[in-house]
Amino acid sequence: MTSILVTGAAGFIGSHFVRHWLRRYPDDTVVALDALTYAGSLSNLEDLGDRVIFVQGDIGDEALVRKLLAEHRTEKVVNFAAESHNSLAVLDPGRFFRANVLGTQGLLEACRAVGVERFHHISTCEVYGDLALDSDEVFTETSPYRPRTPYNASKAGADHVVRAYHETYGLPVTITNCANNYGSHQFPEKVIPLFTTRALDGRRLPVYASSGNRREWIHVLDHCAAVETVLLKGTPGEIYHVGTGVEASVDELADLVLDELGLPRSLKETVPDRPGHDRRYLLDSSRIRRELGWEPRIPFAAGIRETVRWYADHRSWWLPLIGRSPVVENDWSAAGSR
Ligand SMILES: Cc1cn([C@H]2C[C@H](O)[C@@H](COP(=O)(O)OP(=O)(O)O[C@H]3O[C@H](C)C(=O)[C@H](O)[C@H]3O)O2)c(=O)[nH]c1=O
Structure with a gap:
């Protein structure tokens, strides 16, 4: 019996990964660490029984992480914990910067002190900055980091710290940079659950003024399978992109949600653009396919349909979360230069 430490385990992707891991490795124990910020819910880990040991805490709390690693003889660590909303x-x-850069550094330090077989870090396509809407370019694993927003920059900083722990201390790390995730249990601040829950509530869908901006979409379960693949087969010190090549604009997403719910497209409302709103990201994910044999399996149309239906059928999951996000209605007035 072995144990794996999953951080950010009560969040959207982390909790899907915990379930995925337990399905695949029924004899393993998962140590599930989560700070339970506004975006994490213990209900995401319900019904998993005593194979999940939940601990509320911060990844930057080195003493806590060292104790957990030693106590549970943890071999693998997967770091999903992050502040994630642009x-x-x-x-x-x-x-x-505190959570993503310093937090990750504290976690790495604990892993270095105790020693782990593998440290896997979850990163994002956003570290490379953005692409023009009409560009033929894609981001490869060797593209330069050009973050444009505080979120991008904090994730870029975390990636650099992870690499530094590999180069300097020989910690066996891998990193995946993933496209935009969607699926059940995503906090209703991200665009797909936000549009869906607004529509289900009979409210307008706030489409940022740059509504043609596009994202590459991947179902969260395909992402979880990719993380498992890299954790088990990836080469220490290496980076792997995880994407599908499937793009949709914000405007198209709003239409998909409204069409699925049988609601009029007139429910879309243009709101002020988010400052620093990236236009587009697109990953070259050929390396993980070629070298490790991972492929996404869930088609976008079916995945979106099932996701919208999940929110329609699980009001009791998302209703208590409405109003928990510190972001108030696209009011960027506090973000001007001072
Ligand atoms: C919340 C919201 C968003 N949008 C637009 C802005 C973007 O063009 C698109 C997606 O925005 P969202 O905030 O859901 O996600 P991204 O900024 O693309 O970032 C997400 O995907 C990456 C990979 C991560 O790494 C982030 O953690 C994750 O949050 O919808 C709107 O038009 N209206 C809205 O109210």
Whole structure:
């Protein structure tokens, strides 16, 4: 029996990964660490029984992490913990650098002190900055980091710290940079659950003024399978991109949600753009396919349909979360230069 430490385990992707891991490795124990910020919910880990040991705490709390690693003889660590919402980062950047950069460094330090077989870090396509809407370019694993927003920059900083721990201390790390995730249990601040829950509530869908801006979409379960693949087969010190090549603009997403719910497209409302709103990201994910044999399996159309239906069927999950996000209605007035 082995144990794996999953950080950010009560969040959207982290909790899906915990379930995924337990399905695949029924004899393993998962140590689930989460700070339970506004975006984490213990209900995401319900019904998992005693194979999950939940601990509320911060990844930057070195003493706590050292104790957990030693006590549970943990071999693998997967770091999903992060402040992840671009809109909040615009309004409160310091929170992102503390959690994402310093938090990750504390976690790495604990892993270095105790020694782990593998440290896997979850990163994002956003570290490379953005692409023009009509560009033929894609981001490869060797593209330069050009973050444009406080969230991007905090994730870029975290990636650099992870690499530094590999180069300097020989910690066996891997990193995945992933496209935009969607699926059940995503906090209703991100665009797909936000649009869906607004529509279900009979409210307007706030489409940022740059509504043609596009994102590459991946179902969260495909992402979890990719993380498992890299954790088990990836080469220490290496980076792997995780994407599908499937793009949709914000405007198209709003239409998909409204069409699925049988609601009029007139429910879309143009709101002020988020400062630093990246236009587009697109990853070259050929390396993980070629070298490790991972492929995404869930088609976008079916995944979106199932996701919208999940929110329609699980009001009791998302209703208590409405109003918990510190971001208030696309009011960027606090974000001007002072
Ligand atoms: C919340 C919101 C968003 N949008 C637009 C802005 C973007 O063009 C798109 C997606 O925005 P969202 O905030 O959901 O996600 P991104 O800023 O693309 O970032 C997300 O995907 C990456 C990979 C991560 O790494 C982030 O953690 C994750 O939050 O919808 C609107 O038009 N209206 C809204 O109210």
